[in-house]
Amino acid sequence: MTMRAAANGIDIAYETFGSPAGRPLLLIMGLGAQLIHWDEELCRLLAEQGHHVVRFDNRDAGLSTHFHDAGVPQAGAPTPYFLDDMADDAAGLMDAFGWPAAHVVGASMGGMIAQALAIRHPERVLTLTSIMSTPGPESAPPTAEALAVLTATPPADRDGVLEQALRTWSVIGSPGYELDRERIIAMAGTAYDRCFDPAGTARQLAAIMASGGRTELLAQVSVPTLVLHGEGDPLVPVAGGRATAAAIPGARLVTYPGMGHDLPRALWPDIVTEITKLTSS
Template sequence: MSSRPLSPELPDVEISDEPARAGLLGDGDLLPDLRQPRRRAAPARDGARRPDDVVGHRACAPRLAGAGFYVIRYDNRDTGRSTRSPGRVRRDHVVRAFLGTPTRAPYSISDLAADAFGLLDHLGIEAAHVAGISMGGMIAQTMAIEAPARVLSLASIMSTTGRRSVGGQHPALLPTLIATRGPSREDYIRGGVSVWKAIGSPRFPQPDDRLRTRAGDTWDRGVSRAGVLRQMMAVLTQPDRTRALAALAVPTLVMHGLADRMVHISGGRATAAAVPGARVVFIDGWGHDLPAPLFPTFVRAIRVNADRAAAPAS
């Protein structure tokens, strides 16, 4: 495994020549397909998504590699070891944005999509299958809209279109998400367990020790509390992509849990309705996490959708 910095403006990645060592964490998956006769990309590893999304990705990414992808994972700006962006966001800014009051964000979902394209450029990859979870799904949708020739297939997971009437958070979550916590690692772990208990899958509960490990790994990777608020502002101020999604010709998969309290199932339904020919996987009892029992379903659905990109049009 070798590691090299990209640039001050690009997320930190590590690049390996072994598909089985595929990237483990991150906001989105860029999945160059080993079955396609195009330049092959090496996998990256050790990104970090929003707080605590660690354990599930570690187990799932090698399965994607086993399905024929090199998996590129990376730290979005303001997470893990990536660049910390300027711009102060106060909690009252987040509340105003949550309520729909016009509020300026330090950066946008489109800026985060540009980061992903910058990473592909750095790695010399013209196009990839793109999968994104939650905010990563918003980034992946934006990539497909802004540069459809570079997105071979799209998997939008636990995400939404940006329309304010769909895909909203349960109002009861807001105090938990923006709560002030102490500065220590243990404070962060305690808060992380609280968040994941609030948004996790009721049908696939995870034990507290696993949640604690997930939160601890995220803390050790690198946490920016200010960065979390900046990312929340990017999500809360995103545009409605419904009309642009209706123009997509990219093979699209929409996956969502019927018990998701962070991004309501209406966001997944709206995404599927907007994109012509979108395939849908909705799962009862799945919340806003990545339960291990669903890994085979995730991988199979992403593989089948990617294969649609290579299939002749009917």
């Protein structure tokens, strides 16, 4: 069941899995993605390992507050918010739960937000897991083909969105694993029906670009850190994961051959094991 909480001056939609007595685990999703993109089965696998799992919609995504009045970002115009503001959203959501601190997992842009959270609110982060992310756009620029699908004009109708989703994941998905066309179409349809806001995604992208890099600041992070990355990722190449791990003292880097810019189902058991080892140590 989707619930809402007031946090950092906005409303945030979230869902929970597992016992409230479990280890608090906050999942932060990426650009334009919604909480449903943390697959429910993956969330349950994490909950079975003793975590109280929370997945949520970032601002400008899903059922959380959208900044419609800001419109589509224009070149040279002020950015309505930054990744730091999105990190403060996460901290505010933790306040709403009464969590003094949590184990934090972020994927792609969510990894950037998780990094910013560990920098801005170190006392709120028990462990940090950064997945297919980077300390800054300059650390791992996308391939030309991946950039093209990322910045493609959004379709105007539902069928077009489903077709575009297939094109996108055929480019940025995991080359070492079979493309699950049915799952991609089903997820894209559910996401479209739940919320379709291309301008919101554009505002999130503007926040990424306007926020700059975090490499120097990540040297301050002292919590146990895990970095997971696909060796076949064309959108955030594996250099981004290596740069993240190099920037955070003591970080452990795990890379997966054949994994692209997604989380292949076949890797879920290993990913859950890696996260659980970190949160239970």
